[in-house]
Amino acid sequence: DIQMTQSPSSLSASVGDRVTITCRASQGISNYLAWYQQKPGKVPKLLIYAASTLQSGVPSRFSGSGSGTDFTLTISSLQPEDVATYYCQKYNSAPSITFGQGTRLEIK
Amino acid sequence: QVQLVQSGAEVKKPGASVKVSCKVSGYTLTELSMHWVRQAPGKGLEWMGGFDPEDGETIYAQKFQGRVTMTEDTSTDTAYMELSSLRSEDTAVYYCATGPHRYSGSYYNYWGQGTLVTVSS
Numbered sequence: 001d002i003q004m005t006q007s008p009s010s011l012s013a014s015v016g017d018r019v020t021i022t023c024r025a026s027q028g029i030s031n032y033l034a035w036y037q038q039k040p041g042k043v044p045k046l047l048i049y050a051a052s053t054l055q056s057g058v059p060s061r062f063s064g065s066g067s068g069t070d071f072t073l074t075i076s077s078l079q080p081e082d083v084a085t086y087y088c089q090k091y092n093s094a095p096s097i098t099f100g101q102g103t104r105l106e107i108k
Numbered sequence: 109q110v111q112l113v114q115s116g117a118e119v120k121k122p123g124a125s126v127k128v129s130c131k132v133s134g135y136t137l138t139e140l141s142m143h144w145v146r147q148a149p150g151k152g153l154e155w156m157g158g159f160d161p162e163d164g165e166t167i168y169a170q171k172f173q174g175r176v177t178m179t180e181d182t183s184t185d186t187a188y189m190e191l192s193s194l195r196s197e198d199t200a201v202y203y204c205a206t207g208p209h210r211y212s213g214s215y216y217n218y219w220g221q222g223t224l225v226t227v228s229s
Contacts, residue, residue, distance in 0.1 A: 001170075032213065034215035034216075036153075036216075038153075043203065043219045043220075043221060043222060044145075044153065044203075044205075044216070044219060046215060046216060046217040049213070049215040049217075050213075055217060087152065087153055089153075089155075089215065091213055091214040091215050096169075097143075097155040097158075097169075097214050098155065099145075099152055099153040099154065099155065100152075101152050102152045102153075
């Protein structure tokens with residue numbers, strides 16, 4: 001099975017900072033990569049799909065990049081409401097859809 | 109706009125089964141590929157299985173093979189997830205989730221509100 005490894009597992013940044021979260025696949029997955037945001041006690045929210053396509057309604061400070069095995073989620077200017085846990089997900093083949101372990105983002 | 113409304117919280121004893129429902133509105137089930145994801149307390153997201161439109165079959169994560177059954181009632185646009193032989197490690201919030209249409213790929217822009225299943229003796 002293809003494994004998805006996110007880093008860091010947690011990070012603390014200041015409002016206005018540029019924040020980058022990475023996700024690495026153990027094998028190439030083309031661009032079949034999605035990113036989700038989950039705030040405490042809430043349902044996950046889709047941010048990015050196809051590695052770099054911004055879901056409708058998501059603020060433009062969020063962006064995704066990468067292809068193959070290495071992917072990044074970037075928040076260009078961190079806002080207080082971005083405090084959440086972020087997950088990557090590979091979805092290139094139904095039998096082995098996998099989420100990363102999550103990255104907890106806090107405000108410094 | 110798709111809405112997914114799940115059944116209420118359940119408390120089950122070890123060894124029992126649980127069946128969670130997910131009612132679709134705004135679309136019909138045949139226009140979507142429904143999947144199920146769970147999240148244990150304080151843990152990450154775990155894919156359980158879902159409909160594969162390429163094969164026309166439901167695919168299950170290997171971890172749950174033999175213990176989970178996902179079904180659909182297209183007459184009522186309701187999806188079901190039944191998990192058997194419950195153990196304490198199955199205590200989690202169970203979500204139904206789907207993409208914008210049947211062939212969009214298995215990313216999820218629509219989620220149910222979640223159903224807490226507690227397994228306790």
